[in-house]
Amino acid sequence: xLERFAGWFERRIKLVRVIRDDFGKPEPLGIGWLHCFGxxxxxxxLVQIVTGILLALNYSPASDHxxxxxxxxxxxxxxxxxxxxxxxxxxxxxxxxxxLHVMRVFFWGAYKFPxxxxxxxxxxxxxxxxxxxxxxxxxxxxxxAYWGTEVGTRIAGSVPxxxxxxxxxxxxxxxxxxxxxxxxxxxxxxxxxxLLVALMGLHLFLVRYQGITEHWQLKxxxxxxxxxxxxxxxxxxxxxxxxxxxxxLAIKLGAPLENRADPTATNYVPRPEWYFLxxxxxxxxxxxxxxxxGAIFIPAxxxxxxxxIPFLDRGPGRGPFQRKWFSIIGVLVISALIxxxxxxxxxxxxxxxxxxxx
Amino acid sequence: xxAEQPPDQITRRGFLNAIIIVFGAVIAxxxxxxxxGYLIAPALGRKRPQAEWDAVAEAxxxxxxxxxxxxxxxxxxxxxWVTVSVQRTVWITYQGPDRIQVLSGRCTHLGCTxxxxxxxxxxxxxxxxxxxxxxxQVIGGPPPRPLHRLDAKLExxxxxxxxxxxx
Numbered sequence: 001x002l003e004r005f006a007g008w009f010e011r012r013i014k015l016v017r018v019i020r021d022d023f024g025k026p027e028p029l030g031i032g033w034l035h036c037f038g039x040x041x042x043x044x045x046l047v048q049i050v051t052g053i054l055l056a057l058n059y060s061p062a063s064d065h066x067x068x069x070x071x072x073x074x075x076x077x078x079x080x081x082x083x084x085x086x087x088x089x090x091x092x093x094x095x096x097x098x099x100l101h102v103m104r105v106f107f108w109g110a111y112k113f114p115x116x117x118x119x120x121x122x123x124x125x126x127x128x129x130x131x132x133x134x135x136x137x138x139x140x141x142x143x144x145a146y147w148g149t150e151v152g153t154r155i156a157g158s159v160p161x162x163x164x165x166x167x168x169x170x171x172x173x174x175x176x177x178x179x180x181x182x183x184x185x186x187x188x189x190x191x192x193x194x195l196l197v198a199l200m201g202l203h204l205f206l207v208r209y210q211g212i213t214e215h216w217q218l219k220x221x222x223x224x225x226x227x228x229x230x231x232x233x234x235x236x237x238x239x240x241x242x243x244x245x246x247x248x249l250a251i252k253l254g255a256p257l258e259n260r261a262d263p264t265a266t267n268y269v270p271r272p273e274w275y276f277l278x279x280x281x282x283x284x285x286x287x288x289x290x291x292x293x294g295a296i297f298i299p300a301x302x303x304x305x306x307x308x309i310p311f312l313d314r315g316p317g318r319g320p321f322q323r324k325w326f327s328i329i330g331v332l333v334i335s336a337l338i339x340x341x342x343x344x345x346x347x348x349x350x351x352x353x354x355x356x357x358x
Numbered sequence: 359x360x361a362e363q364p365p366d367q368i369t370r371r372g373f374l375n376a377i378i379i380v381f382g383a384v385i386a387x388x389x390x391x392x393x394x395g396y397l398i399a400p401a402l403g404r405k406r407p408q409a410e411w412d413a414v415a416e417a418x419x420x421x422x423x424x425x426x427x428x429x430x431x432x433x434x435x436x437x438x439w440v441t442v443s444v445q446r447t448v449w450i451t452y453q454g455p456d457r458i459q460v461l462s463g464r465c466t467h468l469g470c471t472x473x474x475x476x477x478x479x480x481x482x483x484x485x486x487x488x489x490x491x492x493x494x495q496v497i498g499g500p501p502p503r504p505l506h507r508l509d510a511k512l513e514x515x516x517x518x519x520x521x522x523x524x525x
Contacts, residue, residue, distance in 0.1 A: 064440070147470065151485065154468040165401035173400050177437035264430060264445040267473055269484040284486055287500040291467070355480070355489055355498040 022208055026224030027231055030215025034108075035231065036238035037101035038207065043239035044094045044246070045200065048132075049193060051087040059139070061185035063178045066141035067260040074257055085250030091133055093246045095275040098126055106309070106330055109318030110213035116310040118206040123307050125199050128192060130275075135188035137273060141181065146261030147270030149184075150176060155283070155295045163292075176263070216319035277344030278337050302333075411511070411518040414448060414460075420517065426451045426461070426474050426481075426492060448508060448519055449474060449481070451492060455512055460519045461494045462506035472505070481505065 010016050058077055060069040073080040102122075105111060111119035138149040153176070157167030172179030225231070262268070272280045279299065286294030305312070313326050320327040368376075395402075414429040426449040435444045449472075451459040461481075463471045470485035480497065481490040489498035494505030508521030 063437070064442070151468040151470065158468075165398070168400040169398050171400065173438060177435075177442070178440050179400070179438035182438075262445075264447050265471065267484060268471070270470065284500070289502055291500055291502060354487070 023228035023232070024226045025208075025211065027212055027227050028214030028218060028224060030218050031212055031225075031231055033234055033238065034104045035212060036235045037097050037104055039235035040097050040239045040242045041094065041101055042200065042204070043236075044090050044097065044242060045129075045196065047090050047243060047246075048087060048094070049196075051083050051090070052189065052193075054083050055087060056189055059185075061139070061182050063141060063181050063261075066139065066181055067257075070140040070142075070257060074255065081254055082250060084255045085253070086246055088255035089246040089249040089253070090243070091136065092249075092274070093242050094129060095133070097242055098129055102126065103330075103334065107320045107327065108213060109216060109313075109320070109323065111310040112213075112313070112318055113310075115206070115210055115213065118203060118210065119310050120307060121199050121203045121206070123303075125196070125203060127303065128196055128199065132188060132192055132196075133273065133275065135184045135192065138181065138184045139188065140257055141261050142258040143261055143265065143268050144256070144258050144270065146176065146263065147265075147268055148272055149180070151270055152272075152276075158292045158295050160292060213318070216317070216322070272344075274341065274345065278340035281340040281344030281347070409520050409522045411520045412446070413516040413518045415450065415517040417512050417515045417517055420452045422453050424451065424453060424492065425476070426459075428463070428474070447471065449505075450510075450517070452517075458510045458512070458517070459493070460508040460510040460521075462508060462521065464506065465501055466496075466503040466505065467499070467501040 006016070055073060058069060058073045058080065060066055070084070073084055075081065105119070105122070134149075134152060137152075138145045153167055153170045156170060157163045159166055168174060170180075170183070171177075172183045282298075283291070283294050309326075313323055315323055317323050412431055412433055414431045428447060429450050430445055430447050432443050433446050435442055437444075447463040449461045449463055451461075453459075463473075465472050465483040465485065465488050467483065467486055467488045470483050472481040472483045472488070472490065474480075475482045479492065481492075481494070482488070483499065483501070487499040488496070488501040490501070490505050491497050494507060496502075496504055506521065508519045510517060510519050512518075
């Protein structure tokens with residue numbers, strides 16, 4: 001019966017054959033565990049979409065109810081705490097896997113001809129994931145959310161000339177309030193998911209259409225294994241492991257919910273989520289009028305350079321040792337990010353502050 | 359295109375291409391122009407109305423001192439579609455009826471709220487280490503400007519303040 005049903009479609013659309021042909025395509029040798037990060041990201045993003053929809057069913061994006069609704073989800077709705085925990089921790093795991101994925105593509109030289117477009121879309125997806133993290137952070141409307149967003153939006157507002165306009169557009173008014181929450185909610189749950197699905201579809205299509213970049217030392221005449229089931233089995237294994245980490249964290253630690261946002265708190269020390277700690281720490285090296293340099297210009301320049309990598313690195317070599325400068329700079333940047341994240345994390349409690357002017 | 363057709367005459371195909379572009383653009387623009395306006399409206403927005411005077415302390419309770427004290431008061435604020443009561447904090451230094459200083463408690467760096475560090479005699483911001491002296495001038499850390507100073511007046515037995523940047 002099922003076969004007849006499937007057969008009816010197959011005679012018309014021939015989709016199964018297309019999928020079977022694609023999955024049966026031989027992969028280059030040298031493809032292995034390092035190539036599983038992308039599909040883990042895909043799986044984790046699907047988990048975020050599903051848990052996000054579930055959360056939206058009980059969430060109220062109004063400043064006088066948001067915190068209460070999140071508290072209700074966390075402590076009253078059956079499985080609510082678990083679903084919120086998974087959404088919260090999957091976001092963190094996503095950032096780690098994203099970093100690993102970017103590193104693999106970078107050191108593999110996989111952004112080179114003909115895959116520049118896949119890289120560009122990938123960078124957009126990476127930024128989108130960080131955008132999700134930033135906009136989602138406000139939604140619980142607790143102290144952490146309120147003050148983290150206050151600082152985050154003011155960083156965007158420190159751009160010369162356009163800063164104040166950007167700040168009010170982000171907040172939906174002169175200060176944080178009801179319109180800020182609906183804006184962030186709309187962007188987090190409507191705009192960004194649409195962009196995500198479109199870009200992810202395009203990225204995946206290109207990956208399958210152009211095939212995975214082969215190892216720089218292996219040439220095309222090597223024997224090849226089909227993508228299905230060899231690589232697919234590795235992919236789903238890593239997806240399960242990364243998802244498992246998020247689930248364990250969700251069960252053990254849950255998603256934090258601090259006190260309701262209090263704009264008058266004078267001793268609250270906002271701490272960014274760990275993946276923004278490097279920026280937080282970096283910002284501390286820039287004082288006074290230099291602040292937009294650390295807050296906006298250098299990060300924006302870094303993003304621009306990341307976008308342009310395929311066009312800057314035009315040499316024929318793909319192996320990391322064949323493009324020494326790029327590899328060295330890559331290692332330095334990664335070390336700097338890790339150093340900034342760790343020093344940002346070590347730095348605890350209120351900033352003591354040092355008198356420098358009299 | 360057939361050979362006998364004069365080159366300056368619009369072809370059927372060219373006309374249809376133009377229709378596709380123009381009609382498509384009309385649909386896109388009718389959505390996009392108001393849409394962008396809707397989105398960036400807060401930046402174009404009307405100027406905020408002149409701030410009202412808010413009573414923050416009873417004059418009778420004020421005793422001259424060089425030490426700033428915190429005053430919390432409630433303000434009715436129109437927040438998009440709701441009117442909400444917002445708790446505001448200002449720091450007052452009262453050294454006599456002619457020497458009143460009212461400072462916003464909001465750090466000019468990234469908007470965290472400062473507190474008075476009595477031991478060191480300065481305002482400290484917990485977020486990024488901004489420091490201000492008792493006059494609100496920056497003496498350390500990243501803040502680009504001194505603490506915002508609000509208007510103050512003693513009237514009807516009350517100390518009232520006015521300014522558009524409370525914390």
